[in-house]
Amino acid sequence: MAIIRRPTIIVVGAGIAGLTAGIRAEQNGFHAIVLESQPVVGGLCTGWYRKGRYLDGCIHWLTGSKKDTELFKMWQNVHAFKDENDIIDLDTFGTYEYDGVQVPFYADVDKAEKTWLEIAPEDKKEIKKFFKMVRDFMSVETPCNRPMNNLGLKTYLKVGISVLKVWPSYLLTMKIDTDKYALKFKNPAIRNAIKLCQPGPGNLFSMLYSYSTITSENGGIPKGGSKLFAENMKEYFLELGGTLKLSTEVKEIILEKKKAVGVITNKGEEIRGDYVVTTISPELVVNNLLDSKYQLNSFMKRFKKNNPVPTCCLLYYEVEDLPELDTQFTFQTKEFICGTQKFNHIGLRNYRYDPETYVKGNKTIVCVLIDQYDDDYFYWDNLYYSNKEGYYNVKEKLLKDVQDRIVDRFKELKGKITPLDISTPHTFKRYTNSSRGGFMSFLFTSKNSMYHAEKIRGVKNLYLAGQWVSSPGGVPFALMTGQHIIQKICRKESIKCISLNNFKIVKN
Template sequence: MKKIIIIGAGIGGLSAGIYGLKAGFDAEIYEMHTVPGGECTGWNRDGYHFDSCIHWLTGTKKDTQLYKMWCEVGALDNVEIYNHDYFTCYEKEGKKVYIYRDIEKLRTHLLDISPEDKNQIEELCNYTKRFQTCYVPADKPQDMMNFFDFLKMIKNMKSVLPLMSKLNKITVKEYLSRFKSSLIRGALLSSIMIDYYSSTALFFTLSTFTADNGGWPRGGSLAMSKRMAKRFEDLGGKITYGAKVGKIIVENNTATGIELLDGRIVKGDYIISATDADVTLSELLQNKYKDKKFEIMYSNPQDYPLPNCVQVSLGVNEDLSHIPHCISFPTTPFDIGGKVIDSLVIKHYYYEPDFAPKGKSVINCVLTNCDYDFWKKKRENISEYKAAKAEVAEEVMIRIVERFPELLGKFEVIDVTTPVTYERYCGAYRGAWMSFAITPKGKFISHSGILKGLNNFYMAGQWTLFPGGLPSALVSGKFAVQRICKNEKVPASLHLH
């Protein structure tokens, strides 16, 4: 039986491992951490659990292909899914706008808020409905598709293709500027959080949510990652934790194994690297394999920006179940390393009783697009770094108390992650929480995961299917195994279900 060695036990690596075993290979995963999941994680602090990933999980609707795949890898089978009535609530000057899951309710609500935006609201809802029929292509990688596969894909996307080409040309920000109501603009922006994406991203997000396909799996991110790791091990796979890979061994332009930082060597027939792409290319392969697509993307941050974030998690001695589970509001501005923050999006988890002791709550606040270089510089001096983190937490808490005065003095546990946290713990390039953004100027939407001149090697993970996210990581793992099956002349379709 041929052996696949997988580097990284994030969602991409776990997916590759599970599909590898299902396809009849031996599979071993080497992960530098002590837990599975990579960026799909959470941690305990003094009686609280801070979830650090899932806001919504695309693929929670039962009759979709992604749902089937999440079940195949053990992430969702027999797992309760929460579908909130509204995705987010935006509040300004005492008025509230809800982004409802029910599209007709959303339409009526937005029309009540801003009748003068009638045409724009009708368009938004109609486009959203059209996008509901469009799913992430997950059958097989594009480089393995034949004429009929392309035809099928185009047929599936027929109703949205002309729309996509129109919406891809403008950013979320440009699209939102067409609304007269600042309330509606604020509400829609807070649901996607990043305004430089192509505006198709807004419709993918809204359509996912309004089609009941973006729920919350019970237990959250780390629990989901652990279920996948269990599925992998139950199928006979082996995960070695605390095993940082230093190098991919290449002989005669063929990947033949890995060398761990402690000097151990492990040989295999195929290597799948499911780490951050920069780690793979510059560290594990020591820049020996040049790749045009990645070079273009890394050297053009204007066209291929990388989203990052600072995340403030708070353990609060107060039951927050009476306030919206996700609420955003403008605040008095504050500055983090030159980046001005003038609104907050805060989330709490009343629906997860185990995240906080009884009668208490967890608040999570994500501040997007922070300055990586600012945090990197601060990290050179650990006390300055800690002070900067404490300062951000303080600014956030002040503004939360401005909005919810009853929370004064109720913050018991404070935890802050920065882009440097994701860099240190997951190897994420410049602390990115997703991969290359799809913008009007960027050309690429995927990478084959194959490096020219290097045999028996494949990349997986969110860096091969842009703009990343959990579904991309999941699908990329299966795609890597399909490519191996093709190389081995094994009919993948017989095994990968």
């Protein structure tokens, strides 16, 4: 009997995009070899332990957590949840306090609208318009199972009709940045809430899209945290027969006659395959793995234009007797510095929603995420390399500054907060090699486009996936790009890509 050789797909990176590509490759009859530079999978979708406590480093909301959505089926297909009921839906997207007034972004959209109208009757017209847009966004489910340029006529028409109805909302929100939009409101508390709900120069579209996933019960959180979420995918990939090599950094992509035929790793190992799929920043693919022999000007231009890469500092504390608070509670503080920016607010995230994972007796894990951008990344990175001791001192000071301000707001917490850990944009870069320490890819602003080409011109059998080819990133985009790239390779190989529902593991 003739043995049929399965084409091999080498995947660079075992984040969500890499694991998805590996799983879909195996499901479709390829052999996948996933190579990951770190000793663990997950990439930016991660969590870690300090002083015996699990600290989550990623998912605040998971688009596609609602059963029966296309995205949910995709998450199920890659076995990201052990049990499909392991999703926690939150009551709000956050509450923003300003001069004693609290503005909640309830998941119940009618309740939120009513509360906002009570807070700011002077903004009735704008508030009505805002919640109309939220409802419009709730009514559209964008297709995810297939790439946008390969939807087929029937799906195109279906999506086209549903989008047409809400087109004015889409157009308006794409073209206006959130901080400018906030100025339409007279009430300072509402204005502050809209501005901080998505700080920085992101457009209103991203903010409304995120909020509408919560109001549609499609932005829940996986129980057990982000690390488990990625580990579930890893286990399934191995069960399918995929090969995973951890602590294996790809140093070079081998090209023969301008065709990718394998990679060379940090261990000097040469691994041969029929295709190479990268899930890291295209900047690193071109400059490091292809030794700058190819150009990717369109991608590199994105860094040059006013096109911020969002990153952050994450500060973790264990808090005794935390008062009843919304999961995300943002309040004003006296000024403090983080990176190159001055802040006068703190967003306190408490993880009480998943007590098994984050609560021990009367002690709860809380985290403060401070938004950082490109200049801040360079600040932290330069500090680390020029003055390591200074870097650690600045981190310690920041942990203390924020702790003091939490106590200023919640006097009853004096002596009840223990700092656990702090990460900076430099940390993300060091552990995931993400360009500029980005925790997502480019911010979706009123001036940039979402997609980037998945190919490097002139190189055959090399494909790009991951958050960097689909702004603004996030785990759903990582999932989608990982899946779509395998669909493209299937098409090239004239293989009918197996549908999500039909896949079964056949054990020999």
